[in-house]
Amino acid sequence: MTAETTITDISMAEHGTSLWQDAWVRLCKNRMALFGLAVLSLFVIVALLTPWIAPYSYETQDLQLGAAPPSAQHWLGTDIFGRDLLTQIMYGGRISLAVGFVATAVALLIGVTWGAIAGYAGGRVDAVMMRLVDILYALPFMIFIVLLMVVFGRNLLLLFLAIGAVEWLTMARIMRGQIQGLRQQEFVEAAVSLGLPPSTIIRRHLIPNALGPIIVYTTLTIPNVMLLEAFLSFLGLGIQPPQTSWGLLISYGAETMEEFPWLLIFPGAALTLTLFALNFLGDGLRDALDVRSSKD
Amino acid sequence: MWRFISIRLLQAIPVILAVITVTFFLVRVAPGGPFDSEKAVIPEVKAALEAQYRLDLPLYQQYVAYLGDLAQGELGPSFKYPGRSVNELIGAGLPVTAELGLYALFVALCLGGVAGVIAALKPNTPQDYIPMSAAMIGICMPTFLLGPLLVLLFGIHLDWLPVSGWGDIPGDKILPSFTLGAAYAAYIARLGRAGMLEVMSQDYIRTARAKGLPQWQVVIKHALRGGMIPVVSFLGPAFAGLLAGSFVVETIFQIPGLGRFYVQAAFNRDYTMILGTTVFLSTLIVLFNLLSDILAAWMNPRLRAQYGSD
Numbered sequence: 001m002t003a004e005t006t007i008t009d010i011s012m013a014e015h016g017t018s019l020w021q022d023a024w025v026r027l028c029k030n031r032m033a034l035f036g037l038a039v040l041s042l043f044v045i046v047a048l049l050t051p052w053i054a055p056y057s058y059e060t061q062d063l064q065l066g067a068a069p070p071s072a073q074h075w076l077g078t079d080i081f082g083r084d085l086l087t088q089i090m091y092g093g094r095i096s097l098a099v100g101f102v103a104t105a106v107a108l109l110i111g112v113t114w115g116a117i118a119g120y121a122g123g124r125v126d127a128v129m130m131r132l133v134d135i136l137y138a139l140p141f142m143i144f145i146v147l148l149m150v151v152f153g154r155n156l157l158l159l160f161l162a163i164g165a166v167e168w169l170t171m172a173r174i175m176r177g178q179i180q181g182l183r184q185q186e187f188v189e190a191a192v193s194l195g196l197p198p199s200t201i202i203r204r205h206l207i208p209n210a211l212g213p214i215i216v217y218t219t220l221t222i223p224n225v226m227l228l229e230a231f232l233s234f235l236g237l238g239i240q241p242p243q244t245s246w247g248l249l250i251s252y253g254a255e256t257m258e259e260f261p262w263l264l265i266f267p268g269a270a271l272t273l274t275l276f277a278l279n280f281l282g283d284g285l286r287d288a289l290d291v292r293s294s295k296d
Numbered sequence: 297m298w299r300f301i302s303i304r305l306l307q308a309i310p311v312i313l314a315v316i317t318v319t320f321f322l323v324r325v326a327p328g329g330p331f332d333s334e335k336a337v338i339p340e341v342k343a344a345l346e347a348q349y350r351l352d353l354p355l356y357q358q359y360v361a362y363l364g365d366l367a368q369g370e371l372g373p374s375f376k377y378p379g380r381s382v383n384e385l386i387g388a389g390l391p392v393t394a395e396l397g398l399y400a401l402f403v404a405l406c407l408g409g410v411a412g413v414i415a416a417l418k419p420n421t422p423q424d425y426i427p428m429s430a431a432m433i434g435i436c437m438p439t440f441l442l443g444p445l446l447v448l449l450f451g452i453h454l455d456w457l458p459v460s461g462w463g464d465i466p467g468d469k470i471l472p473s474f475t476l477g478a479a480y481a482a483y484i485a486r487l488g489r490a491g492m493l494e495v496m497s498q499d500y501i502r503t504a505r506a507k508g509l510p511q512w513q514v515v516i517k518h519a520l521r522g523g524m525i526p527v528v529s530f531l532g533p534a535f536a537g538l539l540a541g542s543f544v545v546e547t548i549f550q551i552p553g554l555g556r557f558y559v560q561a562a563f564n565r566d567y568t569m570i571l572g573t574t575v576f577l578s579t580l581i582v583l584f585n586l587l588s589d590i591l592a593a594w595m596n597p598r599l600r601a602q603y604g605s606d
Contacts, residue, residue, distance in 0.1 A: 254444040275436040
């Protein structure tokens with residue numbers, strides 16, 4: 001009986017808080033970060049459920065109504081074709097968020113793999129791989145993306161790839177730095193002496209330990225990507241009708257803002273709020289996970 | 297120092313060559329020849345046109361010839377508007393864009409620099425939170441949203457400032473410059489704050505304080521130089537961003553600058569125009585990155601010593 005209690009006591013005492021629990025507690029103390037997380041979750045849920053919860057269908061027009069200010073029927077008003085603005089913003093948000101997440105995932109995949117291999121291999125392989133990253137870093141990618149969209153036409157898949165191809169560079173640098181620090185440590189040595197292949201060591205031991213900075217940087221990359229998409233769509237080089245995105249809605253809104261200011265203000269608010277949420281969450285995560293100098 | 301500059305210059309050359317090569321071949325593999333759209337061009341005319349633009353040569357010869365042209369500063373003709381060349385376009389647009397960019401940079405440095413320093417002097421007080429919250433708004437508010445909103449407020453609602461043009465009516469340069477500069481002011485404020493915070497905790501600042509210097513002299517004479525190094529390194533990448541921002545701002549405010557021409561060329565699918573402008577803008581960006589790196593190194597005594605001693 002006593003022995004049992006002692007064992008439970010010990011196991012209770014030894015049950016410390018892990019890095020992630022620590023980070024979560026710290027994140028919960030940061031109100032702005034929690035606010036960001038809440039807004040973001042709400043927007044993501046709405047985006048996922050849009051086809052079922054949108055108040056009107058995407059194509060419904062009411063040409064007689066035309067552009068009407070916010071009312072009980074149309075909470076955020078209607079555009080010049082009498083389409084419900086709230087519905088437009090919900091469908092636009094699907095695309096904007098999808099571009100943000102998918103393009104960041106592409107960047108993450110390339111960047112983490114590249115950085116991990118370079119950092120683990122070291123020596124000449126590392127030098128060559130990172131030199132390439134340096135050269136690509138100096139290329140003016142904003143202009144290249146415009147060029148790509150012009151040359152190959154404006155399609156969504158290319159947009160994902162083009163933006164992802166730009167954003168992986170910093171990810172690779174961060175990952176390499178992390179791996180270089182980690183691979184000197186004993187547990188990696190142990191894994192090597194156990195005869196594990198490098199791919200397993202990288203996947204099982206190195207990447208999980210470098211996750212903190214990667215998560216922080218990912219959170220801060222998503223808003224950049226969303227801005228890039230909106231920038232292209234605003235110029236007419238990104239998302240094309242009949243699809244829509246927040247950038248495209250802002251671009252339409254800017255054309256008619258004199259008469260119908262709500263067409264500019266509501267999509268703009270949706271985009272700004274999302275970017276706010278992501279930036280606050282990213283900053284909060286950086287503090288919670290105690291990641292120093294996350295860039296470069 | 298000279299060694300640092302020459303190393304960085306040598307590094308820039310392959311980058312610029314890569315830009316030229318990638319752009320050239322990307323444009324050449326674009327689906328559809330430039331003269332396919334004209335309905336029923338007589339074969340002889342088409343051949344003559346292709347010969348004029350050297351499209352009849354094999355690809356590698358076109359590339360070599362293009363490099364030769366570039367070496368002489370010739371950026372190529374326009375496909376869509378015969379007789380106009382990229383050089384003319386840049387000659388017309390560059391001064392306008394350069395002026396806009398300069399004003400925007402001025403706005404950004406003044407607003408951002410002052411806000412960053414003020415925030416860093418009393419961290420974690422309202423004097424810190426207020427400018428930094430404003431900076432967060434500046435970062436999250438994209439140029440293409442801020443521009444129309446400013447037009448709506450100051451141009452239409454209050455009717456204080458003209459809403460379009462460049463140099464036609466007095467005051468029409470204010471809104472575009474501010475719109476373009478705002479986002480960079482926000483970044484500079486954050487970088488400046490971080491840089492100043494780090495410097496203010498250094499020993500040499502304590503020494504300056506111990507000498508009995510007043511606060512403003514400590515800040516301006518001793519801290520500012522070190523604290524602004526991150527801002528100066530940011531100016532290179534900021535230049536690329538300013539150019540991209542000028543695409544948007546010049547479109548919104550109908551300013552006849554390089555950015556607007558570039559977007560128009562993109563819409564017209566004027567491939568040679570795009571090629572020439574891309575090469576020009578990219579080279580400019582690479583050079584500005586180089587310049588800001590050199591400037592930052594020159595401001596940083598540690599880096600200077602590292603390259604100066606050997």
